[in-house]
Amino acid sequence: MTTTATPLLEDTPLGPEAGGLYRHQNIVTGMVAGIVLAFVGWLISHALLQGSNWGTDMVVTVTMTCWVIGFNAGIGTFNGPFRWLTDNDQTPEDELYAAGVGQGAKRYWKFCTDHKVVGTQYLVLVMVLFAVGGTLGMMIRTQLITPHSSFMTPQLYNTVVTVHGMTMIAATIIMVTGPFTNFIMPIMIGAKDMAFPRLNAASFWVVFSAVPCLLAVFFLGGVNAGWTTYAPLSVQDPPAMDTFALTILVFAASVTLAGVNIIVTIVTMRAEGMTMFRLPIFTWGSMLGSALGLYAMPAFIMAMVLMITDRATGTSFYVAAQGGTGWLWENIFWIMGHPEVYVILIPPVAAMLEVVVTFSRKPLFGYVIVIAAFVAIDALSILVWAHHMFTTGWAPDLSGPFMLTTELISIPTGLLFLCIIGTLWKGKIWTRLPMFFVYLFLWNFIIGGVTGIYLSDVPADGLFHNDMFVTAHFHYTLMGGAMMAATAALCYWFPKMTGKMLNERIGKVAFWIIAVAFQVTYLGMFWEGFEGMPRRVAYYDPTFLHANQMATVGAYALILGWLLLLYDIIHSWRNGTPAPANPWGAKTLEWKVPTPVPLENFVVEPVVTSDPYTYGEPEKVPSAKPAPEPELIPGGGGGGGA
Amino acid sequence: MTSGPTVEAAQGDGAGVARGAGDAEIPKPLFSRPAGKILVIWLIFTAIGIVLALVVPKHTFPPMLTKEGDTGVTTVIFFTIMAAPVAALVYGIAAYSLLAWRQRGQRDEPPEDGPPLRGNAPVTIVWLCVTSLLCIVLLVWGLAAMAADNQAPPGALRVDVTGQQWLWTFSYPGTGVSSRSLVLPLNRPVQFDVTSNDVTHGFWSMSLGVQVDANPDVVTTIYATPNKLGKFTVQCSQLCGLYHSFMYAPGAVVRPGAFALWLYANGASLRAASLDAKVKMTRADTATGQVTAAVGATPAGS
């Protein structure tokens, strides 16, 4: 995965083999350990529990938990805590090995603490998740091309809808904080790595171990309840629901730990002179998105723990006959679910702001305003959750207050738009591929955001809740908005992460297919919604035929566009033109280090003298501290100054 | 050096002046300034938005049969018209940026730097005020509409709605009628009391402008007043298992006389049907299929 003209530190051999068993740990040992422990867990739990009440659910839960623990033990996630426990802490040689020194490309298949490796691993995982989720989405649209298709059975359709939703939610949560916050952010702040590199690698492999749990849903009877798995329907679902719940527990734990890592890194590991208000906005967005995730993920964990106990031990949190209520599920779920969409949205928007700055050649307009907007969105999003529950009847008197808080969120979101167009204003707009996706974001997110305002209004929500209108709205915001911003970020940082330039001719063709097909697909879906088609249906009234045909045709074109972009990414990664250290002439610190980025990023620790938005401003008088020798860090000076 | 909003001369709404040969400032004509061109694009996008607001809902929504449905559609139209200028501003400036400020022919080297505009306090404050005002307008509208919808006037017709996997049952308390179709009389407020026998379902009819979940072991309530005759469909909106797609029921808004006849045909007594429909139905009426005598607030000649 790396191109090396000169040997990098991480490729030089480490020295005689020492350090024992753990140096042989990799993805294979992880899988073997996971399968073995899962099998042992299955044997024991099956012998003890099958035949008892809820026995199958308990067996499935135990088996999949054993898989997760076994895999992570096998790949080395628990080495750190275990060695702490036994007073056998890592030596510096151990740490070098853990950072991937001497292993070449093999380090991508191991527990590697180098944040750049972890970022690349996340990038590949995210693309795989989108491929899986995209395929499932195409299956849904194929079913819906005629009103009574026999393409899928109702059980399979409901399961595909569920797994499509969950896969996409998981992928969009980590699509920017996984690859880019990990790879780019430490370099951006002048640090050598994340605050807790072992925890970083652990977060990745924990997410990885959750993926088979999610896919196991298809083999354990399927889940009928959509990704929101409302109780009590989900309490009654086949054992696939247990592995689905476990997937979420594991995933949420990983996101929480990664969030802690990100925040601590940004607060404590900035280089000298990098004050909080000299940080690039991407750093702020990563931090504030992660902070919100710290609030939301425990709620997800709580909801799913109660679900598992309801299903496997007979508690009655969600079962009305025994004193429970589906409203408890809905409340806890949406306490997570609304902040979660801002966890999805804020990091990509922050990344996109870096793109807007670089390709307008102007400072970020309203830097402090953007930060304030992110903070306001974080705070308000905690107070709006019941707008997903206007029609549940749970507390009609609270509809007014929740409508208020929900509509208030449009104000900070609007400020973000002000700052984007303010940055474009009178800029020197350089229309390279990343900038294409920025304009597409602007077009799509306005539509997505405005349609969200309809849903925040209680009477209109009564018309549209659980209608295809809602589906079109969140695809416009999450795919049309957040994912396009993330794609802009990918095109922007591709040269730094892979050492290659992304082929822009192919990229632009893919862009236009995606841009146009997206409108056809999701405007078609809005049409379906206006006509009154409910969501999550496998069969529909023939009145909705034309709208569905439009959406399905659009979807097929859309997937072709994405596949073409994927081809471009893979082809350029392997055979593209080698990239210079700073192809975009950008000013943030990651562009001041060479490509490929050496282990520990900076040969000499940088000293920062200004923020990275000094476009058009006169050169600063050099600070009192001596700048490092230029030849040590090819590609630029040692600071973020102009 | 921290960045904060700085006021930059000759920006904001664009360079509105040209410097002539002397010191006198000659204002440029409106439409050759950036502000003028953006105004044109803004007007076009706003007009498109307003046209879409007025045309699309009317041509795609199913026919609205109740006061609440009308409120919902009017809200959609009003919100779209309110949002159109804001969207148009963003689209306008974005489009103008590509028309006027795009560096053409630029391939591999970054262009020169643009002006260092880090912020503009007046623009930001105006933007904040306008968006907040819009927000308040939308909120007030929404609260008013909500208050109007949540009324339970006395004398409302009561309908008990029960959802189960995978069908709807509508019963009319006091008449003993239980049906898989929902028939409602014109111009009479209705109170729906909704519950479920098993999992959570969604009692939803877009034409009636009503949606409330059917939850097991609790009753949720929603109101509607049909004001047009017509047919509609009740659909389950909350995914409820295998045959969720098939969980729909036919419905109709009919005149009170027809409603009384329907109740009678479904097992109500003459008296109960008359009371519920607020008409005076006689046995002779049931033979002719026409109820001639009306009572109270129903329109004449039902």
Next chain:
Amino acid sequence: MTLTAEHGHEEPAGGEPPHGHHQSPAQRHRKEHLALWLFIGGDVVFVALMIFTWFYTRALNTNGMWRGANCTTANPCTDGLGNPLTHQVPTANPWYGVVVAVLIVVAALLAWSAERSSRERAGRGTIVTSTTCALVALLAAVVVQCYEFGALPFTTIVGTYASAYEFFMGSALTHALLLSFLALGFLIRSRAGRYDDGQWYQLRLYRIFAVWIAVSICVLTFISTVFT
């Protein structure tokens, strides 16, 4: 402070940058301290939701089944398996919960004592005693909590009070196990002399975490005992 001195981690597992020697101990401590408080923040959300769950389901009392108030011989309710119930669910014996809470408070105090001993360089013996006693207290809490599961006068399928009460018990058990893991690690490490010379920082992290757990368990025990 040598280079191989403690690499502090609390749950979650912490770590060092590949060349740890560039970070001063003060920087390391600051990182771990912040990480701990962020993690506690997440746990605060979790505990808040537990409290919400308790009071919300209690207030709703769906079907009268918070504790089966409507169950009579004439009008029996059934448990989830169809067996008729004709009586209210009895409340759990509060003393188990109190004992567990007290043991965890004791463990937190012992953690504080260990930290103080290390800071004042009071000698390995004192530190080891404190960490050992903390481990013993925590293991006792685990044992008592496990025993209570068997000694309950109800099973979870009988109403939401029973479910929520057992959930609170499970949470206390999980946290006690987590603290036991940490206590064992501190025991082993203090015996090896890691905290003799005033390197009390990790013990401080442990103390903060133990105090939080003790506070949250006291609050939850109070709620589950008083608001039956």
